[in-house]
Amino acid sequence: MSMSKAPSSKKQASEPADPARKAAMRVRPTAPIVPSTNVSGHALMLVIAIMSFLACLTLGAVSMVRATAESWQSQISREITVQIKPDETLDMDKALADARDLALTFDGTTAGNIVDKEATARLLEPWLGEGLDLDELPVPRLVIITIDERNPPDFAAMRKALTETIPQAYLDDHRTWVDRLVAMAHTTALIGTGVLVLVFSAMVLTVIFATRGTLSGNRHIVEVLHFVGAEAGFVASEFQKHFLKISLKGAGAGGLLAAACFAAASFWQARALATPQSDQATALFGTFAIGWMGYLGIAAIMIVIALLTTLTARYTVMRTIYEIDLIRSDPARTDTNQN
Template sequence: MTDLTHSGDRILRALRFAVEAVARRRRERPTPIVPSHNVAGRALVTTIAIMTFLASLTVGAVTLVSETAAQWQNDISREITVQIIPREGLDMEAALGAVEQVARETPGVTGAARLDDAATSRLLEPWLGEGLQLSELPVPRLVVIAIDTSEPPNFEALGQRLTEAVPQAELDDHRAWVSRLVAMANAMIITGIGVLVLVLLATALTVVFATRGAMAGNRQIVEVLHFVGARSEFIAAEFQRHFFRLALIGALFGGFGAFVLFWMMGLWTESNQARPEADQISALFGSFSIGWTGYAGTVALVALVAGLTALTSRMTVLRQLASIDMLSPVEN
């Protein structure tokens, strides 16, 4: 009996020595436990690429809407407009001149300029077409007033003075309109963040199932290594390295696809700036460019997806190995 015990100890020590030798050889010449190229790996790369692409679009949209909302709030602090409603017997040129004079005499106003016929016609082209004759249509005329952001004027007093000078004049400070747009933008930002979280969660769940499938496909190798003394961290590191590489490849493809789409959208906007439809888009979203913030967010997202995949794979392997340890005494 004692001889059998000693023989078993010698065999166990030999196996542990073999495992350590294999581990040393793996460090010198990496040979992953999980096959580097298989159908499941290619499917995971494709899935992560799609997920990263969708998440990058979400990041770009959130960045664009956030920057646009900030731009709207900044614009409202710099300019207001006065609208003059045409009436029978009203001298429009004289009314425009009176509004400009009242505005320039008001403290806190840095300038006032009427919107000429060409600019007014351009604003109306998307709805009324080209070649408008403003003298033949009851089209309201606008005066743009630039205000001092550090010391803005009293809008109520300014509106009253304008009404006294030109009864058909209406002051519009855009605050109600912009507040509604900003509220809508904030709702879109919250929705986008929620979508981003769901996409990342779906990616993590996909990695969990892929890791379990890889462990099931290499179950004998994993169990032998585990039972003969290989540390759980060593086995988990092998799976972590494998899935990190797959996730990085897929995330790079998805992020690159988003980059190309962002670039094409910005190029389309710039090439169609002379069209009225593009003017309306530019009025809402500027140049439709996400800027460096959006591109940096996409790069950070690629790193986040790769890191999340590696961490998820590691935790899944450690949990599976812990469950094997719990079941092994019962089986013995």
């Protein structure tokens, strides 16, 4: 009887007493191959955030300058000015009306406005002060003609007709100013693009060296995984996932901070209209709004930074595994490393 019960008691002793413990023994928690947080990872994230912020700021500034230059060019190109010099034998009011009516007879003109004495005095206040009496000064009077930019009038014919009808009249089509403004806008945009290229190049080099420096600290992980049989593609994919998370966080932080700066500047400018500070900033830099194209460019820079960091990490891991294989295949180099 006792011998027949022995196998049964032995079988019961070999089984786990608690089913929950048996389930826990089957599931082992797996840790990531690449440590999720370390000092080098935080440093790389900070570097990416700073360079992303600078690149996005430069891109937004270039977009803002180009938009402002185009606005100035459009405003100058929309109008021409007829200037009439005073003369003792000239009826100024009649001459202004005749010049306006004559200019409006040409195709491509849409409206005409005579600048009255009060408006002319306000234009001269910064140089001659207040309380001007234009009747006592030989100040030219102006007629502003609005034109169709797409179908401008024949300026040569208009200038000839005005000179024949009113010898004291002079037509200024602002072509000289437009040409200078276009040249200035192109130069400014070229300089800004050059600065953007330099900032982006510095960012690329910084990200590459920072990524390689971070990977050099994890070289032992790559060697161990490769020695136990892990394929190069698998190891590289694990590292690129890790660096993709870091780059997305860093690029996202820098890009969002730059977008917030432009949004805050635009909000301040809208709230501070007609103030000396806002007027001076608008005169120097134009509007701080970069538009949806500017924000789309910021998003594109964030994506490019993330892809660049990820591809750099993958290339560095594959290069490291290639160097490990070279060392293993060269007995002389292996002996040298062991010694």
